[in-house]
Amino acid sequence: MQATDHLEWSGDIIERQQAPALQRILLAISGAALVALIVFLAALGINPTGGVPAVGAVVVMLTSMAGVAVLRRGRFRPAVLAASAGLVAAVFFVTVIYGYPAATPFLLVTLIPVILTGLLIETSRLIAVSAASGLIPALVFFLKPVIAPFVATVQPPGDLTVVAVALFLLVLFVVTTIIASFGPVLRQSLVAALAREQELAHLRDTLEKTVQERTAELQEALHTVEQREAQLQQTLADLRASQEAIRELSAPVLPVLPGVLIAPLVGAIDEARAETFVSNVLHAIERERAHHIIFDITGVPLVDTQVARMILRAADAARLLGAQVIVVGIRPEVAQTVVGLGVALNRMRTFANLQQAVIALSLVSMARQQNMSTSMNAQSSKVEDV
16 A cells, blocks of 8 residues: 555545655655766765765755655645755755866756656746756856855866766666656556546446436336327316206206296306306297296205395396286295395295196286187177178
């Protein structure tokens, strides 16, 4: 298990995955600096000449180990920048002191921070490190005359072949370590990204299929709802027609004798049924040319103001059409209610029941027919006498 596994990581998930590889690289840089320190002291001796690159190696070691310590605290980018800054500073120090061409082999070291920042952090930091590494030759060119009196005693040996070869090998080792450490990580990241892309494509296809299925189901459900709505509209139309038929049947007007109609009322009377009753009575009088109409209220359980006013309104309208209204079926309790309400039904003839009204109207009809017959006989006799 890596040393960074127990940390509460402050960066993103990619940095967490790269942290073990960065730790190995920083340790490799520190180890290479230790080897370079030994080579410098062995090849150049323990003196000011050999002390210059030795100081640079110590700086690289310290900054690399500082980077490891920062990395263990969960800070990825500061660890990279610490190691890169140590490498650039060490190369700058040695180049300024040694000058050219003696410091040329040390410029190879600047490739390490460039590669390190390029692989691990954003482009802006890479440009900054690359610019700092590229400015070293220019700064040395301009600073050499100024610091020449101070570094005159430090004269590097003419032959730095051992140092150059050692630096090349160490830089090659560090670069190889960087690539070897981050190559698999990058490959795993690419493979994981490809797998996620394939998974997303599969999820997208599945989602599209699900959406199509849900759309088809929704359309079918909408079609079913439309059918049910059409059926409901038809049912409502049938219900209205049935209600209209029931309303018509609830207020029938029937002929019982020539010129005599009967309009029985049964059950409770509401406003709509009252309107239907009056309309049916008037149309029947006009259609049958009736001269009498009987309102039978035997089946009405309660006669209130509304029912009484309906009877009076129907009687007034019938009278205008030339028909007389007779009310039958007034029970004692109904009579008391009508009197209590103050409704005057004295404008209409009343009978106890339908039988009495029919008998009375039958006698009237028979008398009328006899009168008509007598009148016709009399007229016939007059005609014969003439």
